[in-house]
Amino acid sequence: VQVVGAFFDGCPNCDRTDKPHPLEVSYDYAAWAARDLLSQWRSRPLGVWSYRELLPLGAGLNPISLGEGATPLTRVADDGHARLWVKNETRNPTGAHKDRFHSVGVSMAQFLGFDRTTSGTTGNHGASLAAYAALANMRCLIFCDPASPDVLRHMAQLYGADVVVTRKRHEHLAWLTHERGWFPSTGLTPMPVGNPYGLEGYKSIAYEIFFQLGGNMPAHVVVPVAKGDALYGPWKGFNELQALGHRSQPLPRMHAAQSTGCDPVVQGFAAHADVVPVHPNPKTIALSIGDATAAPLSLSTLYDSGGSAEAVSDHDILAAMRRLARAGIAAEPSGAAAFAAAAQMNARGVFAPDEDVVCIATGAAVKWPAELEMAIMAHELRDDDTTAVRAWIDGRMLS
Numbered sequence: 001v002q003v004v005g006a007f008f009d010g011c012p013n014c015d016r017t018d019k020p021h022p023l024e025v026s027y028d029y030a031a032w033a034a035r036d037l038l039s040q041w042r043s044r045p046l047g048v049w050s051y052r053e054l055l056p057l058g059a060g061l062n063p064i065s066l067g068e069g070a071t072p073l074t075r076v077a078d079d080g081h082a083r084l085w086v087k088n089e090t091r092n093p094t095g096a097h098k099d100r101f102h103s104v105g106v107s108m109a110q111f112l113g114f115d116r117t118t119s120g121t122t123g124n125h126g127a128s129l130a131a132y133a134a135l136a137n138m139r140c141l142i143f144c145d146p147a148s149p150d151v152l153r154h155m156a157q158l159y160g161a162d163v164v165v166t167r168k169r170h171e172h173l174a175w176l177t178h179e180r181g182w183f184p185s186t187g188l189t190p191m192p193v194g195n196p197y198g199l200e201g202y203k204s205i206a207y208e209i210f211f212q213l214g215g216n217m218p219a220h221v222v223v224p225v226a227k228g229d230a231l232y233g234p235w236k237g238f239n240e241l242q243a244l245g246h247r248s249q250p251l252p253r254m255h256a257a258q259s260t261g262c263d264p265v266v267q268g269f270a271a272h273a274d275v276v277p278v279h280p281n282p283k284t285i286a287l288s289i290g291d292a293t294a295a296p297l298s299l300s301t302l303y304d305s306g307g308s309a310e311a312v313s314d315h316d317i318l319a320a321m322r323r324l325a326r327a328g329i330a331a332e333p334s335g336a337a338a339f340a341a342a343a344q345m346n347a348r349g350v351f352a353p354d355e356d357v358v359c360i361a362t363g364a365a366v367k368w369p370a371e372l373e374m375a376i377m378a379h380e381l382r383d384d385d386t387t388a389v390r391a392w393i394d395g396r397m398l399s
């Protein structure tokens with residue numbers, strides 16, 4: 001690996017044109033295909049670092065890893081024609097797919113010689129970064145949205161990070177990066193898009209799904225979208241599987257799920273736009289996907305893959321949380337949004353019979369107690385009176 005710079009502001013060559021582009025890590029796919037890398041991968045256990053030939057950290061260097069990835073792919077029953085699967089990313093070390101991102105991003109930060117790292121966040125991103133920074137023995141400072149839950153701010157501090165609660169997280173992030181030399185684990189490029197190294201960690205979501213489906217491409221993948229990193233990363237991963245030699249099946253169509261209360265990608269897709277519009281007043285219980293705008297890469301992924309963008313109401317997101325819970329998966333609202341969108345599309349007949357549709361359940365409910373409480377149908381009695389408790393139980397069993 002030849003590293004010539006960190007390039008947090010995107011590709012320096014593209015910057016001089018009118019089309020700025022984030023740095024893209026690329027690999028010699030033909031050489032790896034010739035060595036039949038795919039067969040080697042097939043015999044390895046799942047997990048981000050099982051696929052390190054296509055990660056930017058050089059061979060022989062120790063990754064910063066908490067055992068992220070290798071999450072279950074669970075079939076969830078649905079009345080529609082297609083088979084719905086849920087990739088249960090709530091099972092990651094800090095309860096979100098973001099751990100894949102930071103395992104690679106923080107490993108690269110350490111390799112590049114940084115000892116300080118920062119990010120802006122609605123909650124999950126910051127808590128995850130703080131955990132990996134702790135393991136790497138790096139100073140960590142998180143800029144948190146005022147609406148992010150106490151639990152996530154407290155988790156970040158338990159991992160040793162400093163937290164600043166502010167509405168101006170992007171401004172401060174740019175200052176710490178440019179003026180103080182910190183490693184930004186969120187995007188700086190005007191696009192905006194995430195850290196170019198962290199993004200590489202999301203490719204393993206695609207590889208794992210492929211192997212969990214017995215070496216088959218799913219027909220559709222539905223992803224809850226904020227900036228679009230978790231949509232683009234797996235798309236890149238599926239393309240790499242093709243570049244490594246799996247050409248017998250078409251690539252999956254990638255679909256973006258957003259809340260009707262904040263759906264800039266859905267609006268941009270409907271307008272065939274190149275640039276995602278800015279939503280004037282985001283208002284949704286799904287705060288992790290409540291960003292007012294997203295990277296152009298989110299739209300190009302939808303166009304390139306022949307996918308679509310689907311908005312779901314907060315009401316339907318809460319219903320999806322309850323349905324996932326019946327399959328034993330407790331997801332936060334943003335984590336349930338992809339399943340809500342897939343179920344809605346399946347009911348509308350968007351998918352062909354017997355197609356495999358994979359929904360990414362990105363984040364765990366336990367970190368979002370207020371939203372968790374909104375999703376439940378209360379089944380609770382508080383009473384110390386023995387007779388009252390027994391009468392209540394008998395009454396419940398009749399219903």
Ligand SMILES: *Cc1c(COP(=O)(O)O)cnc(C)c1O
Nearest residue numbers: 124226227228229230288362363
């Ligand atoms: C970060 C996040 C997403 C998606 O974010 P992108 O910026 O689009 O990658 C989705 N769900 C949850 C729970 C998240 O934390």
